Amino acid sequence: MSNSLSGKSIAFLATDGVEQIELTRPWQDLKGAGATVHLVSLESGEVKGYNHLSEADSFTVDKSVKAVSASDYDGLVLPGGVANPDALRMDADAVAFIKSFFTAGKPVVAICHAPWTLIEAGVVEGRTLTSWPSLKTDIANAGGNWVDQSVCEDSGLVTSRKPDDLDDFCSKMLEVFAA
16 A cells, blocks of 8 residues: 555544444555554543444544644544544533644544534534535534535545445545645
8 A cells, every 4th residue: 555644643533432434444544555543532441333333343542632632643533423423522622622623724534423523613614514414404503514425525624424435535535634
């Protein structure tokens, strides 16, 4: 694989209930492109992945969200699931961490239900994005423009709808993080 992301450091923000494939596939693609990746979560220890509603593997947390800042990273990945972004959007440190990437003008990628965290961070207004279809009204109510397509990019924000979109999502993610 290409080392187009050699020297880049990418944070993955996730907690229990993360959709496993939305964590592992982008992780593998970024590592394959030479990036350094860290799993950032609400607390140290492990996070529990899920395959839809079925419990799956555990993943070791590299850093607590309280111990990092956007200045430590070149980009941010927000995997989905339902429980994961719902818990993250209730944590002030996680929301501030997400918002700080937008303030710094750094790329952020989010899939499935992860745009809930973007709404909570107040960064959706005026942007075009996609997500799991049930977030359409939430995005519109936050001032965003929801589109039904496999991947959407708007000024460094890359979004996708679901695991079936991972090929398009990861391709666009690698492109945006390499820019």
